[in-house]
Amino acid sequence: MKVRRRIGYLPETPPLYPGMSVKQYLYFVSKIKGIRAGDRRRRVYNAMIRCQLIEQENTIIRKLSQGYRQRIGIAQAIVHKPPVIILDEPTVGLDPRQIIEVRNLIKSLAGEHTIILSTHILPEASMICDRVTIINQGKVITTDTPNGLQAQLKISSGYQLEVSGDVDIILPLLRNVPGVISVLLENHSTTNSGKRHILKVACKSRSEPGKDIAKLIVTQGLELHELRRTCPSLEDIFLKLTTEEPLSINNL
Amino acid sequence: MIISNITAIAQKELQSYFVSPFAYVMAAFFWFISGLFFVEILIGKQGIIQQVFSREQMGVSIGSVDVATEFLNSYLAILGTLSLLIIPILSMGLYADEKKQGTLELLTTSPLSNWSVALGKLIAVTLLFVFLLLPSIFYQAIAFSAAVPSLPLAIPLLANVGLVLMAASLLSIGMFISSLTNSNILAAILTFCIILISWTVDLIANNVEGWLGDNLKYISMLDSYNNLVQGVANISDFSAFFSYIFLGIFLTSQSIELFRSNIH
Numbered sequence: 001m002k003v004r005r006r007i008g009y010l011p012e013t014p015p016l017y018p019g020m021s022v023k024q025y026l027y028f029v030s031k032i033k034g035i036r037a038g039d040r041r042r043r044v045y046n047a048m049i050r051c052q053l054i055e056q057e058n059t060i061i062r063k064l065s066q067g068y069r070q071r072i073g074i075a076q077a078i079v080h081k082p083p084v085i086i087l088d089e090p091t092v093g094l095d096p097r098q099i100i101e102v103r104n105l106i107k108s109l110a111g112e113h114t115i116i117l118s119t120h121i122l123p124e125a126s127m128i129c130d131r132v133t134i135i136n137q138g139k140v141i142t143t144d145t146p147n148g149l150q151a152q153l154k155i156s157s158g159y160q161l162e163v164s165g166d167v168d169i170i171l172p173l174l175r176n177v178p179g180v181i182s183v184l185l186e187n188h189s190t191t192n193s194g195k196r197h198i199l200k201v202a203c204k205s206r207s208e209p210g211k212d213i214a215k216l217i218v219t220q221g222l223e224l225h226e227l228r229r230t231c232p233s234l235e236d237i238f239l240k241l242t243t244e245e246p247l248s249i250n251n252l
Numbered sequence: 253m254i255i256s257n258i259t260a261i262a263q264k265e266l267q268s269y270f271v272s273p274f275a276y277v278m279a280a281f282f283w284f285i286s287g288l289f290f291v292e293i294l295i296g297k298q299g300i301i302q303q304v305f306s307r308e309q310m311g312v313s314i315g316s317v318d319v320a321t322e323f324l325n326s327y328l329a330i331l332g333t334l335s336l337l338i339i340p341i342l343s344m345g346l347y348a349d350e351k352k353q354g355t356l357e358l359l360t361t362s363p364l365s366n367w368s369v370a371l372g373k374l375i376a377v378t379l380l381f382v383f384l385l386l387p388s389i390f391y392q393a394i395a396f397s398a399a400v401p402s403l404p405l406a407i408p409l410l411a412n413v414g415l416v417l418m419a420a421s422l423l424s425i426g427m428f429i430s431s432l433t434n435s436n437i438l439a440a441i442l443t444f445c446i447i448l449i450s451w452t453v454d455l456i457a458n459n460v461e462g463w464l465g466d467n468l469k470y471i472s473m474l475d476s477y478n479n480l481v482q483g484v485a486n487i488s489d490f491s492a493f494f495s496y497i498f499l500g501i502f503l504t505s506q507s508i509e510l511f512r513s514n515i516h
Contacts, residue, residue, distance in 0.1 A: 005363045015358035017264070019271040031260040032362045034253065076358070 005034055008082040008113075012089045014073025018062035022053050022072055025061060026079055033080035047075040051105060067098030074105060078113065085109065086116045091124060103128055122235050134238055149237050158230045159210060161199040165222035173216055174201065179209035196225060257364050261372025262379070265346075269380055274345075279384055282338055286388045289330045294323055294395060320399035321407070324392075328411050328481045331388060332474070335381075335419050336451070340443035342380060343426025344436045346373050347504070351434035351511075360512045366505030374427055374501060378420045385415070407483045414480025417493040418473050422447055424500025431507045450474070 017025055026044040035043055048054050051071040056064060061072065070090060077085050090106065091099045106128055109115060119125055125132055126146040133143040142149065163170075167185060174183045184200040203209050210227065217224045269275040293299055300323050350356040359369055389412060396403045426443040433439050454475050457468035469475045473496065476489035 001363045001365075004361055007361070009357070009361045011354055011357045013354040015353065015355040017268065017353065017355060019268050020264075024267075028260065028264050029358070029362075032257060032359070032364055034257075034363050 005080070006082050006084060008077030008080065008085040010073045010077045010085070010087045010090060012092060014069050014076070016061050016069055016072060016076075019060065021058050021060055022048065022064075022075075023057040025072065026075060029076045030079050035080055043079050043081070047079040050078065050109070051075040052101075065098075067094055067101065070094060070098070070102055071105065074102070074109075078109060081112075083114060084116065085113045086118070088118045089120070090117070091119070091121065122238055158200065158202040159213060160226070160228045160230050161201065161213070161217070161224065162196050162226035163199065163217055163222045163224055164196045165220075167197045167199070167222070170217060170220050170222060173220065174199075174213060177209050177212045177216060179203045180213070200230075254365070254368055257368045258372040258375065261364075261369050262376040265373055265376030266379060269376075275380060275383075278338060278341065278380075282334065282384045283387050285334055286331060287391070289334075290327060290388060290391045290395075293326050293330065300326070320396055320403045323395065324403075324408055324411055325481060327388075327392070328415060331385075331415055332418065332477060335415070335422070336444075336447050338384070339381075339419060339422045339447065340426060340440040342377050343423045343443055344430055344440035346377060346427045347431035347508075348434050348436045348439050352436075356508075356511065360508065366508045366512075367501055369508070370427065370431075370501045370504040374420065374424055374497070377423050377427070378416065381419045381423065382416060385412070410483055410485055411481040414477050414489075417480070417490070417497075418477045421473055421493045421496035421500070422450075424497045424504075426500075428500050428503040428507065431504045431511075 017028075020028065023044065026047055027040060030040045030043055045054075048057055051074055053068070053071060053075060056068060061069065064072070074087070074090065077087070087106065091102050094102060103124065106115060106117065110130075117125070117129060130145060131143060132146050132149060134141045171183055171185065174180060181202045181204060184202075186198040186200050201209075201213060210229065214224060214227055295301055300319055304319060347356065350359065360366075392408055392412075396408055422443075425446055426439070429442045429446065430436075430439040433442075450473050453468055454472040457465050457472050457475060459465075460468065470488060470492060473492065476492045479486060479489050
């Protein structure tokens with residue numbers, strides 16, 4: 001019971017009573033969470049302000065959109081000011097604007113509460129979270145900051161180049177640039193201005209061979225159309241850690 | 253603390269009945285039927301008053317007939333049968349709706365004990381039943397106030413308390429069944445079956461002699477109800493009803509405990 005008083009929990013589908021108004025619902029939640037009668041009004045209004053529900057306080061929940069319902073769900077989880085908030089997939093089924101709203105709301109809560117966010121949308125995790133734990137089949141595989149996880153992969157960053165000209169000359173030269181581990185000739189596209197090749201360069205983490213690569217290409221008389229840095233996303237890390245299969249260093 | 257939890261749940265339940273058409277539809281149905289039977293039994297062509305009157309006219313000696321008591325018995329028997337039909341519908345959504353909406357997770361992760369949720373829900377739905385009963389109590393009050401010699405107040409009171417107690421027992425069992433499923437219809441059908449079975453227990457009890465029959469009478473709700481309607485107040489009848497109410501609440505909180513351990 002003591003534990004339950006100290007957590008706020010938002011299941012995947014927000015637990016709402018469709019027949020109640022927003023205010024009635026939050027009053028009910030504050031009652032069953034054991035908030036004293038004198039504090040309820042203040043707490044309910046605080047939660048509604050935090051989640052921007054004030055203008056809909058008397059609307060019946062049945063009539064509100066999914067984004068509002070999600071916000072009511074979060075209001076329900078914070079109304080009794082628990083030290084820990086557990087959110088289970090809070091952005092599922094929302095449109096992109098609502099997703100941004102909900103994410104900002106979650107970020108704004110981070111100062112006062114410890115938030116445990118369960119999600120399979122990995123960009124979301126890398127955007128919002130300070131620490132990421134990857135769990136595969138019930139086992140904790142790793143726990144780290146999103147940046148730390150990226151550093152964990154030895155071959156982390158790389159470049160993608162788009163050049164035109166004679167590629168075969170520069171391939172061995174590129175491999176000799178310090179910091180570069182491998183160069184892959186991916187494919188070529190034909191545009192109006194002629195044949196272009198796409199090269200993928202993998203390099204050691206924390207090395208910055210970009211300017212050397214560019215200089216080399218230009219001095220060899222090739223045309224450089226694009227030079228783009230690629231980073232492994234959390235998806236790559238997740239896949240690498242949860243599957244045994246070797247993974248290509250860059251994702252496209 | 254516990255009291256305020258129970259009242260919070262009960263309040264929420266009662267409110268949910270009256271913001272949806274649910275309570276109004278039930279009330280319209282129950283009030284119409286119970287009013288119809290009231291008129292028919294008391295002053296209809298086959299009614300008690302008419303029967304006594306015609307027999308007296310034909311010169312048949314029927315001794316002294318206490319019309320008021322006769323009426324109470326047959327009217328409360330009808331109300332008991334009507335309850336058989338509406339109780340499954342009242343109890344079906346108690347937990348099934350919460351499961352369907354996902355709100356049971358809110359209740360089970362809040363600092364509430366399972367039994368206080370169950371008790372709050374049972375209180376609310378029993379109050380709804382009493383609300384449905386109000387007009388027929390009002391009709392009875394009119395009828396019995398005109399009875400000569402007057403009927404002691406305790407007798408109809410005991411009969412109606414018996415009806416509410418029986419309803420609460422059946423609602424408690426129905427609540428347990430509702431907690432097993434997230435389908436309202438399934439819960440209603442199962443509850444209806446259980447009520448029918450408990451009715452047949454009474455039938456068997458009346459037909460079986462000796463030890464078995466006596467014991468079946470103790471667990472038969474209908475038998476206890478009939479005793480209370482006839483003005484016989486035994487401790488055993490009250491304790492039978494309260495045992496059923498307790499059993500329902502206990503089983504419900506156990507089944508919710510199971511639900512809780514399954515989701516985690």
